[in-house]
Amino acid sequence: MANKSHVFIKRFGIGRILEHQANALVFTLLVITGLSQRFHEYRVSNWIITTIGGVDTLRVVHRWSGIIFALLIVVHITLGIYGIIKKRWPAAMMVNVNDFLNAMENMRYYFGITNHPALCDRYDYKQKFEYWGVIAGGFLMISTGLVLWFPVDVARLLPGEVIPAAKAAHSNEALLAFLVIVTWHIYNSIFSPEVFPLDTAIFTGKISRERMVHEHPLELARIENVPVEEIVKHHHSHHADTGSHQDGGA
């Protein structure tokens, strides 16, 4: 198997890679231009707002970023559903019972009750959590953002209180999203010992077979058309030898 440790497997196409980069950029812009309004009393917020050219310019940037973010989400959902219906790709992001079982199994592993982590498919439960977090949070941010952008039209249809309520939700959800990204996402893609110094999969579109064995054994078994036990057998023995989870330089 040693000759297979430096083998790379294609994980993402160019579409997914560009989509992630666009999302990352727009998300950063939205966070900078949005949270500086929520935390307007901080000096750094003041610096951001005056540097960008005033609070009105900041809001223009925020709204344009919002439009792009909304378009990215709409295109993603439409394409995703289209691909699933046309059987171009499997509904790999769908949440199922196994995800909850995997989460609990990993807990047992973390506490040392079992000696191997859960066997996950193309996307593990952590990734699904983040993905659906972005989708659900995104819809909340887009809808509340539109309420704040067009308060007069909203107040024609709904009670006026909806507008401050939308502001509360928009602002709180933004803070939540920001905190989840800077802790969970940054840890998993940069600081986690399994990927440090950087998980390059989303930049190169490739992942090492070594990492696939650890993180997505079910998918690897399907790709190599062997039973999953075959995949993890070596992994577990290897695990006992060196204990290394580090992928061989993805």
Added chain:
Amino acid sequence: MREGNRVLPYLMLLIFALLIVPGTGRSAEPGLDEDATACLGCHGERGLTVKFPSGEVLDAFIDGNKFKASAHQSLSCSACHAEFSAKDHPQRTFRSREQYSGKASSVCRQCHAEEQLKKSPVHASLLAKENKAPVCSGCHNPHTVTSVAGGKQFVSEKDHCMRCHQHAMGITLRNGEKVSLKVDAAALEGSVHTKLACFDCHFGFSATRHPKRNFNTPRDFSIAQAEACRRCHFDKYTKTLESIHYSILSHGNLKAPVCTDCHGAHTVVQARADKLQSSKRCGRCHQAIFGTYTKSIHGTALVQENNTDVPICADCHTAHSIQGAHTQDYRDKVPETCGKCHGNSTLMKKYGLNPGVVNSYLQDFHGVTLKFYQRQKDGTAPDSARKAIATCVDCHGIHDITKTTGPTTNIVKARLKNRCQKCHAGATEEFPDAWLSHYEPSLSNAPLVFLINLTYKFFIPFMLIGLILQILLHVWRYAVNR
């Protein structure tokens, strides 16, 4: 007294001579009368002496310049040397210099009465020596004597002026207007300037100087005279230079107020001592606004209850550096202006008002926008690009501020709706409900907002702590495996 009686006929003779013989002698030296000029014709020569039978010599030379600088410069020679004039120079003989000095010094008492002299401890002790007392000229050379207090004789100087100005008197200015020059002594005593001398403000005047001045109009005089205030109140003066009143004045509108128009001249009292009077002073020119103000919640309390907690004109507009109220700068400062009182919890508690109103505005969308507009004044973004942000006065009124509860509630609500529509075109009747009316969201007021905030208050830490624990577990497991 004997001397006084002798002076009069000579004075009359002198006046008579001057009247019938025009151009007698040489022309008067500037600053001296003709009488003195004539005398100095001989006595101005150095070396002129008088020899007494005792052999003593008296210098009869008078230094004209020193005399002009002396306290006696306004007196004519014959006022003291009674028998002498431009015409008459009687020959008199004295035994000794001492006899002459004693005789000559007695004339001092004509003006410097014994009671007055005794007020000075030095003079009192000398006078007590009876015959051994030195004569005046022994210490004070009458031709060069200067004022002991160097021109500052506060109370007595005031008395000096009031000797005339306590009476009904006046002058006619160039435009024909008559101006009273009477000073109300009682008001002067009651003013904050009671310790000042007249000359502290009326420059150029003194016990011996009374220059003739003429102004076109009383207004010209007031504006010129108000310049005197800055000598002491320089801080206030510099503030007024930035004010709209000064700007109007400097553009030629002489109706713009100067110091004395608001503070009075001889009757200056502490400006803030009487709030009602202070606002009435503004009302003298700003009549319509003052009328509106007196009907407002603040004005009613001031006028009817003499409530001094309420703001008067100067509290919002300031007293000296008054800005035009229609400027963007002034509008931007409105929340700050109102916040001086409405953000003061002690004061608001007294009237059962919510002290959080200003902060609730400042933390909301409009308040934050306004704050950054103010910070952008350095040129980050041009003023023209900014939107007109609603502030306190747009809904609550300016000079006609009303209560937000009771019968005037609807006035405020109507203003709110109108103000919303100014920027939010097509805003409906219900649109202002989006405004939380300055109150913190609660279960009874804006429950939806309250519940959303509450949910996130627990959900954000719950989520974050959960994820961080996961990360820590992951790191720990990894470390154990190694």
